[in-house]
Amino acid sequence: MSVTPDFDRNERLRFAGIGPDVADRLQAFWPHVERALPRILDDFYQHLASVPRLSQIVGTQHTRLKAAQSSHWALLFKGTFECAYMQNITRIGLAHKKIGLEPRWYAAAYQIILNDLIALVFRTYWYKPWNIRPTIKALNQALILDMEMAISSYLDETMADINTCVDEVAGALEKLAGGQTNVRINATLGKDFAKLKDDFNTAVARLDETITGVIGGARQIAHGSAQIDEASKDLSQRTERQAAALEETAAALEEITATTQRTAENAGHATKVVGAAKADAELGGQVVDTAISAMDQIAQSSRQINDIIGVIDEIAFQTNLLALNAGVEAARAGEAGKGFAVVAAEVRALAQRSGEASKEIRKLINTSSEQVEAGVRHVGETGTALKRIVERVVEINSLVGEIAAASQQQSTGLKEVNSAVAQLDQVTQQNAAMVEEATAAANTLSQEAQRLRQSTDFFAQSPAAPLRQRSAA
Structure with a gap:
């Protein structure tokens, strides 16, 4: 598992405009979020259950996933985005890749949670309207960064799988171009490329048999x-x-x-x-x-x-x-x-x-x-x-x-x-x-x-x- 280097993290934070003021807003709003988080997550998983594909992916792991998300959100609302957070968000992106939760579903799910959090902001600061806009801004910046880093981890793993697949296929094709019809792809590829591997090996096996x-x-x-x-x-x-x-x-x-x-x-x-x-x-x-x-x-x-x-x-x-x-x-x-x-x-x-x-x-x-x-x-x-x-x-x-x-x-x-x-x-x-x-x-x-x-x-x-x-x- 790779962890985003400090210079990359700092560059991302600067580009997203996240500084100490955003950390203060997030830390100040975390107690309200922590109290409402069980309900928000229940609504979130109830919505996921209405989509058969997502319900199949989540399965019966609601309790474990809720606990993992609660821990992650605690790190997120600290607003410091330190090494523990980076490792956790990377692990989440890899988990999404492993269970097949595509970024489009992840982004849509974050929109649901963001809507609940924005509603919570209005309910919390209705008597302090000057806190509403900067809090919503801090939430947007933090959640978008969190989502971007999870998706980046997902995509990095996907690109790693793609690169591995391309390297394996390219190497096999190079050997095949050199006349080695006995070449096979033996490396373990991502499940998205398992069929490609099987089809390639089957095709080359048939080609080998034909050439033979x-x-x-x-x-x-x-x-x-x-x-x-x-x-x-x-x-x-x-x-x-x-x-x-x-x-x-x-x-x-x-x-x-x-x-x-x-x-x-x-x-x-x-x-x-x-x-x-x-x-x-x-x-x-x-x-x-x-x-x-x-x-x-x-x-x-x-x-x-x-x-x-x-x-x-x-x-x-x-x-x-x-x-x-x-x-x-x-x-x-x-x-x-x-x-x-x-x-x-x-x-x-x-x-x-x-x-x-x-x-x-x-x-x-x-x-x-x-x-x-x-x-x-x-x-x-x-x-x-x-x-x-x-x-x-x-x-x-x-x-x-x-x-x-x-x-x-x-x-x-x-x-x-x-x-x-x-x-x-x-x-x-x-x-x-x-x-x-x-x-x-x-x-x-x-x-x-x-x-x-x-x-x-x-x-x-x-x-x-x-x-x-x-x-x-």
Whole structure:
């Protein structure tokens, strides 16, 4: 409890115009006041009881309060305003502050008491009117000073509470501005500021919890964004490799498609060639058949010639016999038959040469017949071989046709696959571009998360924050 210093008290007394004359007036009037004081105080507390708020403040302490006020008024009407009075009025102001009696009620109550005292002055000095004005003046000066000092004590205590509250809040806000979200106001503040203290601590606790959540979220975001960034980079590399491999596959597939197309074209050409070979083989077969037929006719002609030669041979034999007989007859005829014998000899020689010639021709014809038969046999074998060749060519033609059809289907299928691979390559290139964009976005997100984490690292968390963070993790 603070006591007003002497220099402050003296200055107040001078400013209020309170001197020895006022003390004399107060001391002279005190006996009358002391006798009327119980009634005045009874009227005063009866008036207070009519106000619910004031009645609640006073409660059942009327007797104690009346005794305290009587003692205080005894010090007041001494008019000296010494240390005992100063301590008492300071204590009264502090008591008012403690019970919540605001200055407006205190000032209004003093007006009631002052009115009763002024009425008492008129009743006391009605026969000495020259004492009325200076007594009322002394009462006004003393009561106003008393009220001012009580209210000043009340306000000083209030200002002390305000200053304490402001200092505590300012210090807490300074720490909060420094990033210490675990700051709390632990000092005992006046009851007028108890709610402010509770609200501040609650708000900072919620802010601490929020910042803790933000810090945990920022760390998780930073960790997650780093993983996303790493995964995006890995995906970008794998997508680039896949795009390159797919591009090579597309190029190789184009070459295979072109090769298959050429194979299909060659197979078609081979089909045509085999068809022509089949036609030629069939034509060869027909030629062989014709040759066999001609050989058969030649063999038949040879047999006919052989028969004719047999006839010639028979004629030569008969001619030889005739020539022999003619020679015998010419010999019998003697000289007359010499010319005829010469002719018969020539005919015989001619018949002998004809027989020899027919033998040679027969021999040649027999040889020719044998050769013709051999030729017929060979041509027949050739025909049989040509028939087998035609059959094989037909089979080859069928197989080549199937190969050509399969090659054409493969070519068509490869064209579709090539088109699909080209579309897949285009989609892969687009995916690679999107992956690059996603990688750039993930990198940006990672950088922003790092900046957010650096920003949140500014705040100092409460000791329970890491536990909450670990439990949340």
